[in-house]
Amino acid sequence: MTKTNTIITIGRQFGSGGxxxxxxxxxxxGIKLYDKEMLAVAAKESGICKELFESQDEKPTNSFLYSLVMDTYSMGYPAGGYSDMPLNHKVFLAQFDAIKKIADEGPCVLVGRCADYALEEYDNCVNVFIHADLNARIRRVARLYDLTDAKAKDMILKTDKKRAxxxxYYSNKKWSDVDSYDLCISSSDLGVDGAVEVIKSYIATKEALTKAPQL
Incomplete structure (x- = not known):
């Protein structure tokens, strides 16, 4: 086990192995990974039932609600202080509060759910996006979910559209755009283990530079 002070956020195309x-x-x-586990934390902290978080998970909302959410969130609305808001508004803010709470507890891996945006003020974050060739993703999804190639492709396209x-909607960045992340890695070129090694190398270099004396 290697020690790290880094919080790793992972955006991912569906089927890329993120x-x-x-x-x-x-x-x-030797740190915790949060994927859907983020929803459980948000539910526990907010008192909103977990099923509601799951029903809204990585799904966009209408632009009017988005503007309400961002206006309130940008004003620093206190955690637990949004009991009169619309349900979707509560879910969004509770999840962002949960992501920050998780990050405040120490290094971890956070998968999806705009975690990189929620933690944009944290200096110890490395934000990664994992992508892969469509055919490779079709093969992976078809194998994992026992689907035909056609059904796997349809699931991939719909899931990626939903995530994007x-x-x-919820960030000031663009999903899958290189400018939105520190690292964009092709798992179809490097494989899962190769992608892991690249991320580990990047983190080691960043942490070494952070510790180095400034000349």
């Missing part, structure tokens, strides 16, 4: 890469990084550093819309 969750598996995150799991291997968490095991290597969610990210683009």
């Amino acid at each position: 969750h598996e890469i995150g799991t291997k990084l968490a095991e290597y550093y 819309n969610y990210y683009n």
Whole structure:
């Protein structure tokens, strides 16, 4: 196990192996991984039932609600102080509060759900996006979910569209755009283990530079 002070956020195309890469990084550093687990934390902290978080998970909302959310969030609305807000508004803010709470507890791996945006003021974050060739993703999804190639492709396209819309609504960045992340890695070129090694190398270099004396 190697020690780290870094919080790793992972955005991912569906079928690219982002969750598996995150799991291997968490095991290597001896830290926790949060994917859907973020929803459980948000539910516990907010008192909103977990099923509501799951029903809204990485799904975009209408632009009017988005503007309400961002106006309130940008004003620093206190945690637990939004009991009179619309349900979708509560879910969004509670999840962002949960992500910050998780990050405040120490190094971890956070998969999806705009975690990079929620933690944009944290200096110890490395934000990664995992992508892969469509055919490679079709093969992976078809194998994992026992689907035909056609059904796997349809699931991939719909899931990626949902994730992109969610990210683009709730952040000031663009999903899958290189400018939105520290690292963009192709798992179809490097494989899961190769992607893990690149991320580990990047983190080691960043942490060494952070510790180095400023001349």
